[in-house]
Each structure stands twice: as structure tokens, then as C-alpha cells.
Amino acid sequence: MTYASLFLAGSLLTLTATAQTRKGQTITSGEFGLSHQWGSTTGAGTSQPLSISGYNTNLNVTLNRGLFVRDNWLVGAAVGVGQSWQGTDVRYNQQAQFTYLGRQSNLLLRGYIRRYWPVIDRLFVYAGGGLQVTYALNKSQQTTTSSGQTAVSANASERATWSVDPLVSVGLLYAVSDRFGLEAGIRSNGLPIGVGTASFGVNVLTGRGGGAQAEGITALQTQAGRWLLGAALSASGNTSQYGGATVEKSDTRYTVSSLELSAGCFVRDNAVLGLALRGSTTATTNNLSATTNHVTTYGIAPFVRLYNGQTRLRLFVEGGVEFSSTIQSVNRALDQHQLGAQASVGIAYMLGQRFIVQSTLATLYGRYQWYPKPQDALSTDTYTVGLTGSTLSNLSVAYSF
DSSP: OOOOSOOOOOOOOBTTBGGGGSTTOEEEEEEEEEEEEEEEEEEOSSSSOEEEEEEEEEEEEEEEEEEEEETTEEEEEEEEEEEEEEEEEEEETTEEEEEEEEEEEEEEEEEEEEEEEEEETTEEEEEEEEEEEEEEEEEEEEEEEOTTSOEEEEEEEEEEEEEEEEEEEEEEEEESSSSEEEEEEEEESSSSOOGGGEEEEEEEEESSSOOOOOOOOOOGGGSTTOEEEEEEEEEEEEEEEEOOSSSOOEEEEEEEEEEEEEEEEEEETTEEEEEEEEEEEEEEEETTOSOOEEEEEEEEEEEEEEEEOSSSEEEEEEEEEEEEEEEESSOGGGOEEEEEEEEEEEEEEEETTTEEEEEEEEEEEEEEEEOSSOSTTEEEEEEEEEEEEESSSOEEEEEEO
16 A cells, blocks of 8 residues: 555644644644546557557545644544556457456555644644554456457456554644644654655644634735745655565555755736746665666746735645656666646745745646657557645745845
């Protein structure tokens, strides 16, 4: 089962610092993802014309809820469910040779306790631990045929895996209002804590008290004629486990990190046109293999962003296009080019008169991928559409001048 560093629960502070970590306050957060990918490969890589088509659909939802049972002591739980569907059809001379249908169901249950300590006004550090249970059920069906004949072989399989792991987490939390806070944290399955499950983003607080009317301001950061320099960082870690008593256990770990640098100009109040340079790397390791595969992506993306609001905490919407290249360290024949477009919505905080701190909450995207170095005269085209959202997935800081 894989989950991309799903949630690190946190808390928020009011203008009176520790009020939002008092007994009775609650935290609710969540993550969702929906994507559909389809594509085809055609060519004459063998003695017969080859055609391969396939699809991959993924859906996951996770909800997190925490309650301060005592001042500065949080007890929480998370529930996550996921489904994925895959299908592949292989044909030679327009006749079916191989078909595959697969389905995976995932379940995540997590319980934790966390302690918060105030450092300075609005800034907290926290540490905690808990237990996580994961369950995955994989079902598949394969059919192989001979040219011009009915099915000559077919088989179906079903495999269930589960795991119970301890959790340890540490992090920092800074309150930007009585309902929102910025968090940076790390979660691990034990000590020492690894950086592969780092998370940056926003927390949302509900409960008793709060709700004070926010003061309106004039934000110099978003006035026409100013320039904006930005940087964004994200990191996550996923794990999957297969095997058991009769099959050698396979543990796979995925570590993902990304960096974005951007620059733009406010062509009018609250509207900026800009250009972003993006880079990311994914490292995949497995206990049964001595090789680590590094997948590195570089991209360039022009964008337009609109801010809305009169307080320090504001909504923003953003749209843009992107061209990127992906390089594989193990098999360069799998290198890809990608062209895509996306639209996002998020929240931004006007920090002082020079800085904007913001986090993207939801993104709708579409992408087209192709291979610049095809093998055996094969041509592959892949399309992806998706919708994702998370309160703790990214964080960016921009400087206005």
C-alpha cells in the first residue's frame, strides 16, 4: 500500500498564542486524489505489427481528526481508503494476444498522540508517536490467446497484505490566524527519524472560541508594478509491502522531493504574470534489489495568478502551462517529455509588506507524455487527467519588491 506522506496533524494559535491548543479545540484535515491515465504503443518492433493499449485509474481519500484532550496534548486518528484499476490489451496483426485486468483496494488506519510546546509568539514545536495499520487487497485476471484461436490460457489471482508500524513525528507550527497555521514536519516508522516523509503545508482548526473578525489591510506585496520572486519546496515518502510466509517479503520505498523557483510582475493590483522553473526527483529502493532508480524531472512553466481578499489571509487562483523532461537513471529508454496545463486554488498570507507565504490546496491538471528515444521503432503516447487536493502537501514563500 502506498500513501504519500498523507497527514501530520497540528494546531493553530490565536492572537493570544496558546488559546488554540487548549482543551476542547479540534483539528480536521484531509487529502484526496483522482486521476485517469490512458495511452497506446504502436510499431513494428517484432515480425508482426504491434499494438498495445492500456489505462490506469486511481482514487484515494484520507480524513484526519484531532482533539486536544488537555492543554497542548492532542489525540487524533486518520482513516484513508483507496482504489486503483488497471487494464492492458496487447494485439499482433489486430488480433488479441494478451489482456490484463487489475484492481487494488487500500485501507489506512492511524492513531497518534502529540505534545506541543510554545517557543515564541505564534511559533510551536511538537513531537509525538502512534501506530499505523495498512491493508491492501490485489486482484488480477490475465488471458493469453493464439492468433485466430480462442483463449488458450487464463488465470486469476488474489493477494492480501497488511502491516502494523509504529509512528514518530516532530515538527514546527506557526499560526497565521485563529483558523489557519503553517506547518513543517517529519514522520517516520521509528528512530532515527528519516527525512523521506517530510511535509509542508497548512492546518485548519475548528472548535470552541476563535472566529474573531480579521482586520482589513492594504497589501503592498500585490500592487501593480511590483516584482515577485518565489520558491517552493515539497517532500514526501511512500512505502509498499508484498509477500508473507510463503513468498519472500518485498519492501519498496519511494522518496519524492521537489523545488520550484519563480519570478513574476504584477501587471495590475492582485494579478501577476510569471515564469516558474521546476525540478523534482524520485528515488525508488527495494530490499530485493541492489539498484536505486532515480527519476529526475526538469520543467518550465509560465503562469498567471490572481489574489482575492482584503485581509492578510487571502485566496488565490492560478493557471498555466508546462513543458518538462524526465530522465531515468536505470533505463534511459524510458526518458519522457511532457506537455501539460493546470488550474489551482489555494490560500496566501501577506507577511509584513514584503513576503507572501502560500499553499496550494487543490489542482486540476491534464498532461500529454511521449518518449524521445523509442526502442524497436515503437511510438508511445500517454494522456493523463486528474484532480488532487491536500492541506499538507506544499508551501511556498515569495518576496515582493
